[in-house]
Amino acid sequence: MAAKATRRTRARRPRKRKKITARGTWSIADRLGLLLAWATGIFLCLVAFAITIYLALKGIQYINVEALTTRPEAGADQAETGGFLDPILGTVILTILGAAIATPIGVGIAIWLTEYGRPTSLARFVEAGIEIIVGAPSIVLAIFGLLIFQSSVMSPFSFTAAGGEVFGRSFFAAGAVMSLIALPFVVGGTREALNSIPKHVREASYALGKDQASTIRRVLLPSARSGIATGSTLGMAQIAGDTAVVVVVLGASLQLAPEGSIPVIDVLKGTGSTLTSYVFSNSPAGEGNAPEKAYAAAFVLLSIVIGLNLFVNRLTKRGQHKWD
Amino acid sequence: MGLETADEGRDAAEVGIPPIQRIVVDGEIPPVRVAHQIRNGVSSELEEQFVVKQDFEIPSWAEERMRVESLGVRFGQKEAVKDVSLEVNSGEVLALIGPSGCGKTTLLRSLNKLVDLTPTAVRGGRILLDGKDTDLMDDTLLRKQVGMLFQQPNPFPMSIFDNVAYGLRERGTKRPGKKELEPIVVDALERAGIWAEVSDNLNHPALSLSGGQQQRLCIARSLAVRPEVLLLDEPCSALDPISTAIIEETIVELKSEIAIVIVTHNLQQAERVADKVGFMYLGDLVEYGSVEQVFNAPMAERTKDYVRGDFG
Numbered sequence: 296m297a298a299k300a301t302r303r304t305r306a307r308r309p310r311k312r313k314k315i316t317a318r319g320t321w322s323i324a325d326r327l328g329l330l331l332a333w334a335t336g337i338f339l340c341l342v343a344f345a346i347t348i349y350l351a352l353k354g355i356q357y358i359n360v361e362a363l364t365t366r367p368e369a370g371a372d373q374a375e376t377g378g379f380l381d382p383i384l385g386t387v388i389l390t391i392l393g394a395a396i397a398t399p400i401g402v403g404i405a406i407w408l409t410e411y412g413r414p415t416s417l418a419r420f421v422e423a424g425i426e427i428i429v430g431a432p433s434i435v436l437a438i439f440g441l442l443i444f445q446s447s448v449m450s451p452f453s454f455t456a457a458g459g460e461v462f463g464r465s466f467f468a469a470g471a472v473m474s475l476i477a478l479p480f481v482v483g484g485t486r487e488a489l490n491s492i493p494k495h496v497r498e499a500s501y502a503l504g505k506d507q508a509s510t511i512r513r514v515l516l517p518s519a520r521s522g523i524a525t526g527s528t529l530g531m532a533q534i535a536g537d538t539a540v541v542v543v544v545l546g547a548s549l550q551l552a553p554e555g556s557i558p559v560i561d562v563l564k565g566t567g568s569t570l571t572s573y574v575f576s577n578s579p580a581g582e583g584n585a586p587e588k589a590y591a592a593a594f595v596l597l598s599i600v601i602g603l604n605l606f607v608n609r610l611t612k613r614g615q616h617k618w619d
Numbered sequence: 620m621g622l623e624t625a626d627e628g629r630d631a632a633e634v635g636i637p638p639i640q641r642i643v644v645d646g647e648i649p650p651v652r653v654a655h656q657i658r659n660g661v662s663s664e665l666e667e668q669f670v671v672k673q674d675f676e677i678p679s680w681a682e683e684r685m686r687v688e689s690l691g692v693r694f695g696q697k698e699a700v701k702d703v704s705l706e707v708n709s710g711e712v713l714a715l716i717g718p719s720g721c722g723k724t725t726l727l728r729s730l731n732k733l734v735d736l737t738p739t740a741v742r743g744g745r746i747l748l749d750g751k752d753t754d755l756m757d758d759t760l761l762r763k764q765v766g767m768l769f770q771q772p773n774p775f776p777m778s779i780f781d782n783v784a785y786g787l788r789e790r791g792t793k794r795p796g797k798k799e800l801e802p803i804v805v806d807a808l809e810r811a812g813i814w815a816e817v818s819d820n821l822n823h824p825a826l827s828l829s830g831g832q833q834q835r836l837c838i839a840r841s842l843a844v845r846p847e848v849l850l851l852d853e854p855c856s857a858l859d860p861i862s863t864a865i866i867e868e869t870i871v872e873l874k875s876e877i878a879i880v881i882v883t884h885n886l887q888q889a890e891r892v893a894d895k896v897g898f899m900y901l902g903d904l905v906e907y908g909s910v911e912q913v914f915n916a917p918m919a920e921r922t923k924d925y926v927r928g929d930f931g
Contacts, residue, residue: 495769503786504763
């Protein structure tokens, strides 16, 4: 029936016939390949949705106002261990701190690489450095960071024990290490945005008698704004999801433990936890052994990261079609 | 390279090339002046049949603004412009025509030293602006006096007002405020013929305008810094016919105030807007003369073939 219909269309419309024969000549291997491509694609979607839905089902039933607003406590029973307000705050503080350190540095590196980039050997060296940071496992960066922040020079950034030994673990220290994780994303996003600005836009600024510095400040940076925002948001998602740095450099106190008496600074100098370390310590692998809370916290973390990624999608869409 | 040409320029000045005096005009009518003989348009490197040897005079109302003296530009090994000399006069539109890659854009970009931004570019010869060697001038000062418009409309990602005010805002502690700038911005927008369309939304982003409006905004942006010369690099090639017509009208209106040099591939456009035409071929200025002469009675064979449409 269907074959008949196609034959009739063939007779009437020669253009369509061409398309049909092109498909018809596909060999068995090609068809199998196409099928596999479809199957793998769908499989990936299924895995992603399974994770989200499973976590949502498991997590949502334990999420309530109390869990989100009470501080975690030490206790033998799950009923006594409280909620995870502090880990949420910890994640937010660490993410913002890390991005705040990484963004200006990353934008600076990107501007230097795209607009100056001389001598070429140094530019290549900087690019290689960024590649190394991208490739380094976060636990390596964490150990390195701990080493730095335990030196006595860095004592203002964390708590110093009575014996004069620097503890080296604080939001400051963890934020600094986390900024390394976010840095390549900021550099990448900014470079891409700067490279997408046509040459004639820079020249238009020079043609008005402006030098390179004011061109960068007044024209290029505003044009690259959405690229910079995209880069730092992607970096924030990385920071929010990292565990190794938190465990090593932030310390393992579940509650925020301020250090000193200056507001805000005391929190940053102190230790704490984030959602990732909370999930780890409450999972069967950790010591807390409160899987319900781990699920709930994991779901909150996943929502934050997905939210950041959706935000990136919106940013990239808005940043397109300027000149050209 | 910059230093070398600077020295050459100083030497030449000592030898005694008379400085060009600017004549300040009272009233509306520009002074009548016999134009200088056209020694240019002669290129020794072309074959005999293409070369115009005849000297002739064009009565001119024009006032010389820029003078290009045996300009040569190389990009690495490639010679883009070979020994070109010509004048740019105020009250006139000079159109540079020629096939692609003949060096007309390079010549144009040499006039505001934008070509120096290309790392491989080497430039020789002299370019004078009101009798002053441009190589001895600060780049930023020169570019304020010689504005430029590009092929693609390229307003900056800021408001319409800020785009026009961009060139006026200097770096430093005493930045002019919005109130001081407003009359200049409004004037520039009026002269570029776009004021009526944007007067109500000066704070809207410039990139929300249509292509033709963006290009006219770019004209306003250049005019705001009060240039003496305006360079146009195929300003209409990305625009529709109606926008093109409006821009051409604007060009003709502006020529009473400033000197205009336009590079164009469109011969009809050159005929419509230009007073003088320079025809370039493979880096040589083959012919330079009034628009009637170049289009109706071209002297060189090459020019004849090109304006007739035989190649290009």
